[in-house]
Amino acid sequence: MLSTDALLAELEPTAATLLERHLASAKEWFPHDLVPWSRGRDFEAGYEWDPSEVELSDEVRSALFVNLLTEDNLPYYFRTIEGMFGRDSAWGTWARRWTAEEGRHSIVIRDYLTVTRAIDPVQLERARMAQVECGQVPEPETALDGFAYVALQELATRIAHHNTGKLLDDKAGYDVMKRVASDENRHHIFYRDLVSAALELEPSGMVCAIERQVRTFEMPGTGIIDFDAHAKAIAKAGIYDFAAHHDQILVPVVLRHWGVESLTGLDAEAEQARAALVKRIERIGKAGRRFAARRAEHPERELATVS
Numbered sequence: 001m002l003s004t005d006a007l008l009a010e011l012e013p014t015a016a017t018l019l020e021r022h023l024a025s026a027k028e029w030f031p032h033d034l035v036p037w038s039r040g041r042d043f044e045a046g047y048e049w050d051p052s053e054v055e056l057s058d059e060v061r062s063a064l065f066v067n068l069l070t071e072d073n074l075p076y077y078f079r080t081i082e083g084m085f086g087r088d089s090a091w092g093t094w095a096r097r098w099t100a101e102e103g104r105h106s107i108v109i110r111d112y113l114t115v116t117r118a119i120d121p122v123q124l125e126r127a128r129m130a131q132v133e134c135g136q137v138p139e140p141e142t143a144l145d146g147f148a149y150v151a152l153q154e155l156a157t158r159i160a161h162h163n164t165g166k167l168l169d170d171k172a173g174y175d176v177m178k179r180v181a182s183d184e185n186r187h188h189i190f191y192r193d194l195v196s197a198a199l200e201l202e203p204s205g206m207v208c209a210i211e212r213q214v215r216t217f218e219m220p221g222t223g224i225i226d227f228d229a230h231a232k233a234i235a236k237a238g239i240y241d242f243a244a245h246h247d248q249i250l251v252p253v254v255l256r257h258w259g260v261e262s263l264t265g266l267d268a269e270a271e272q273a274r275a276a277l278v279k280r281i282e283r284i285g286k287a288g289r290r291f292a293a294r295r296a297e298h299p300e301r302e303l304a305t306v307s
């Protein structure tokens with residue numbers, strides 16, 4: 001098994017190529033272009049938010065709240081990524097470019113929400129203070145775990161942003177969320193292909209890391225006030241649930257793109273991990289279908305979780 005330093009050194013040319021591809025495909029965009037400023041007005045002193053100002057379900061408000069607070073937690077994601085990759089070479093350049101791109105996400109979503117008054121600005125700001133003061137983010141134990149986690153997480157975030165946008169029933173809001181989602185997709189592709197390279201270099205270690213990360217995967221949001229209740233609401237609205245996790249992440253990425261079922265040359269531990277991983281994916285798929293059916297029958301019920 002390679003040391004972390006050796007692994008990063010071996011994969012540095014891949015990171016450089018993926019970074020170049022990322023930069024070459026980047027299209028510059030500006031948050032201010034997407035915000036419907038003419039719909040805004042001053043908040044008078046003592047303003048109290050009234051949910052009836054904007055017709056929006058509680059579930060979609062939950063999604064906007066969690067999506068934005070997760071973006072607000074960027075300082076701690078940066079800390080983890082920089083700690084994992086270091087400051088030098090293509091790794092450091094990637095970490096900083098990624099950070100600069102992520103920074104725009106909270107800017108554009110917050111400006112949109114402030115102008116449209118879609119959620120309570122006071123509650124939102126208090127929650128941001130609490131979230132950033134607490135500074136919790138997942139901290140994968142190894143670089144391979146980190147690769148797997150961010151590959152899954154960027155795609156999950158893309159799906160959540162995009163589905164939230166679709167439910168806003170507002171062209172400007174949809175465009176904001178779609179724009180952010182498309183950045184997340186490009187981040188995902190960087191990490192997804194990094195995992196493919198790591199699978200060639202260190203197949204057993206990478207498979208074990210994928211298994212661990214799928215087993216413990218959670219949408220980002222720990223540390224957000226009332227996160228569990230929001231996560232349930234988000235699942236209930238079909239914005240991010242087991243079915244999406246299975247059908248749009250685990251099957252297309254883990255099974256199809258990384259081809260974990262057909263990898264050869266795994267050691268005994270990785271063989272075991274692969275078997276457990278494939279079984280877990282099946283279970284998540286079944287749970288997704290069950291919950292979706294139950295939701296269709298009893299939309300008022302809360303969702304259970306799969307472990």
Ligand SMILES: [Fe+2]
Nearest residue numbers: 071102105184
């Ligand atoms: Fe983001």
Ligand SMILES: [Fe+2]
Nearest residue numbers: 154183184187
């Ligand atoms: Fe991202």
